[in-house]
Amino acid sequence: MFKKILFFLLFATVSMHAQKTGPEYDWFDIRVDDIEVDTRFVRDSEDPNTYIVCKGKRIGVKPIFQTQYLRGTPKYEMEPIPHNPYELNPLLNGGTEIQPGTVSWDDNRADCPVEIPFKFCYFNQTFDKVYVWSNGAITFTNETQCSTSTRFSYITDYVNGPIPGGHYRNQFLNTVFVALQHSHWDKNIYPFGSINYQVYGTAPDRKFVISFFDMPTAGLNPTACPPPVPYQNHQVVLHESTNVIDVNIIFHENCPAGDSMKDDHALTGIIDNTGTVAFSPPGWNFTPWAATKESWRFAPAGDCGYRTQFNITDSKGTRTVVQDCEGELDLVIEELTEIEAVLIVEICGGTYSESYKIRVRPAIEIDKVNLEHIVCDKNQNTYDLNIFTKEIKDNQSASAAEIAKLRFNYYSSEDDATNKINNIKDLREYPIKEIENPIYVRIEYSELEECYEILPIMIIKAPVEVLPKEDVFLCTEYTLPVLTNDEFYFRMERLDEDAKYVVETILDVKENQKITKKGYYRVYVKKTNQYKCEDVKSYLLMVENCDYPKGLSPNGDGENDYLDLTYNNVYELKIYNRYGKLVYEHGKGYKRQWSGQDSSGKILPSGTYFLKVKTKNYEYQDWIQLIYETK
Template sequence: MKKGLYALFALFCLSFTAKAQIALTYDDTLICRGAEITMGASVTGQVNSLSSDDYFTAEIIDIGFPFQYFGTTYTQCVISGNNFISFNTALAGMGSSWVYNTAIGNGQLNKAVMLAFQDLYLPAGGTLKYQTFGTPGSRKFVVEFCEVPKFFGTCTQFKVTNQVILYEGTNIIEFHTTNMPGSPGCPSTNATANAVQGIRDVTGGVTQEIFTPGRAPADMWGNTGGQNTSRRYTPSTGTGPAYTVDSIAYDPWQIIEQVNNGLLHWYDANGNLLAQGPTLTTTVSNPPSPAPSTFFVVEYTGPAGCNNTANFTFRDTVVVRFSDIKTYVNAEMCAGSTYDFYGRTLFSPGVYDTTFLSQIGCDSVVILTLGINPLPAANITNADKRAKICSGDRFIFAAEKGNGYQYQWYKDDLAIPGAVQDTFGATAAGVYKVEATTNKGCKKMSAPVELVIAPNPTVKINYFSSNDICALDTVELKAMATGSNLEYIWSPDAYFRRTPGNAKAAEVKAIIPQSGYVYVKVFNNDLCSATDSLFIKAEPCCDMTMPNAFTPNGDGKNDYFIPKLEVSQKIISFVVFNRYGQLVYESTASGSLGWDGRDKNGKELQGGVYMYGLKYSCTDGKVYEKKGDITLMR
């Protein structure tokens, strides 16, 4: 029969009259319903045979668990007949100094827990007991001096009963003083051998010692004594003393030296007596399922404590659990996946059960409630199968968003490190996908989208005119480009607007109003583009050229006197005078034919020299004046 052991105590319905200290074969065990089980109990403590005066026990005593004392862990100790224990096991069997200062000097108190360091006299009577009890993790190590006389002569009438308890896990130390009679004049009350309660450690040359208030070396506690008092030493954390000392309720441990097996009684959960003695063998009743457990109580009523003259009742409990309890399991799987249920492959949601033998050979039923979680919507929302960008551009893939979704982007079936947002900017050609994961861990991969990189065209402006031109001159430009199905856009747009259809051709003419850049941007059939620019220097060219003679004879050649204007120049006023200063011609329009050699009344004037005056503007915004003479020839 296989049994699983667990740390669990259940309380019996009757009250305790003392601390439970029965050692059980099982505290908690797991069996099949209707199976037979044998339980055992023992309650015997240890009595040490030390009866010599001023000695340590020859036996090195196992504490029964690791105990930490001033930061060092110990598992063994020795006990001095002078009312203290030491973690220095090298002292085993050695003499124990009865004078406090002497014991300090020879190092016997370097790792000492002092119930009441004093000169006791075991040869005159009393007992020294110890016991380790409890379940792993919460065990106790108890040392008790029971009615041990003080030293010597008439002082042996003063008998000491006290106890120290070490606690596993918490590393607490408790002192319980049942009787510490005051004894003026006895060795334990003089200046060198006074009774002292406390702890002391010397490690690496560092001395640490903590005493119970009123029970330090200088307090003469052996003179005043005390009864039924308890103190607790609790390890501290952080800075300050290593332990704190508190008064607690007087509650010593009742050690049982020997037990009459007939005083052990076993009861079931209903209080029915089943057996007497150290063991109980029984077939566990089979309560209606799903009752998970039952329990049995073992009880001891008999002598215990310091001198075994008083009767105590101790009880402890064995919990017996059944392994065929139904186990309910809730599980979920993602849509489209399967769930393995003890060898069965499940595809759909629902409630399923199975029965099998447990590790200890019992029937066991597992009931599964299986749910289905939907897959995420894994879609790339801004592209379908194929996307195209120009070289050097970036395409921002966007995944369909979902509450609590997580994302991972892939390129050519490889996860892209760090690409875990709902968007991803791609610059390289390849096949892209996104995997979406819900907060339930369900995953789905999107359909692939191929990203194609289209090449950019190239372009260079060729300039066919001279490098220096006048403002508003017309220049010829040509875009030298590579690529197919190209379209050209020239700018600034106003420079090219005067030539219909001119701005979108490769070869164009531009009217340049001032120095600056002209630009061309070329697009291919993928709408990829390239740009070039050219700086053109355009001077104002405001100097005016005037003829010095004309022949208005109607032959169509040189019949008019008119300024030779550049495109950037405009006439403000143009006047001609005869030699007498009389005005014979006046014009304010740049578009007039000029002076035809007649006066204002249309009469032909005689040949000769005439004077003119001209005002005109230029692209630099200034007004210029020019004066001179003109020869009219007939």
């Protein structure tokens, strides 16, 4: 039946594959043919739906359909087909028996039409029912009411056969003749015979099958054809969507006639509603004939009832091309491109579609590769060119097996790369200098040697450096100085009293900014260049507390309970009494340890004491009053 949509890239003599994306119907039959074309291609060894071509090559993509049946029905074509009938006996396949209108079905039509489970097109008309005749005919109708059984008289008065020419009876317009006349049936006499119907498959690919099972012969000369003459068995199959009609003759006998000279004549064929267009197999047009296991197909042969839609997707998006009947797509492959072909069938009021996808990619994909690498480290004097190899491989969309077929060679000049001479041997430690280091890589695909790319590569060594910064300790407010050398303030962090942990991050930092809050700060200075190389240096800023308390009252009320020199950056503290005797001392790291005790921890008496303090940059001498107050 229909052939599934398959893609033929117009490249080589080879069978093709495509990925199924739409619903699958039995009326698409996959069959892949070879075609003669020019341009070479390779199918990905791990993904048969991906095709590899040379970049920039123009290709043709043609879906191949078996579409001889996706046609309109003003006319038909006949062809013999392999004999493969469905089950005839309703007791074996669950078929529904058609009840006769009278006891005798000798040339009778059933009272009620049989409903076809789908719309069926026949000679440009759409029907959903058939009347079934006991003598081997089915007539298309849209009648919904049952009517009195009709008896059809003998057809011996036809001249030259009813198809074509002759006299047509109105009862037999819009009719399929399975094996007309030569099988009459009386249920009382032949209780085991049957006229029945059955539905096979699922929409939109159902088959409506009407079977004439174990029908007795009629009108034969009993002397020339002595009983028992084998029963007649024949069948008609209506195909959904394609509107194909198959006639299966399992067995048909044509012994000499009996009372009438034409009683041994039989008819197989189809006729339209006017009696002007009809088809019948040669020799089966109301003549005496015999057949065993023969089948004929009556297939629509009008204009095509379908169209092809191409959906082409690449990095720029998706575009759609629609063409009548079989289409052919012509395009140049510059990057990975997904092509979906959709067969859209619109026949007999129904619309069905099936689609397939392939992917086509250049043998070497370079559109996403970064061909400029930056070295910011001033101490790096060599570069591993294998980094480019890895990056190019990482940006391929092919399978690992196909990527492994790429070959890489590096050259110092484009001419060397073109001529494949003087390739760079030591790829791991290629020497570089400031600023630019041009290199050329030649990439080849082993299975398509005509596909290669020569890519210019640039290694730029462009380090930057912030000038060295000194830590600042001062006993006053601090103004951030103006920077030179294209440097700028990056951020500033306020630290805890031990200058170990960040307690606040300040991002809005600029030149001439005043720092008045006492404490430790880390100031960051940054420099960048056009290649995004950067350097950051920091320095420690200590804004000291230059004020000393004049009084100390260690009574536990939370005020002036100890000598707080946390942000005075003390390196050494000595405390003397009024007689000049050293009573307390502390080395580097003093913060708030003294609360009126001597060096041994004994409480000193109230009075005036003298302080001697050394910081990183200064020495101070001052006095302090020690007072014990009751809370």
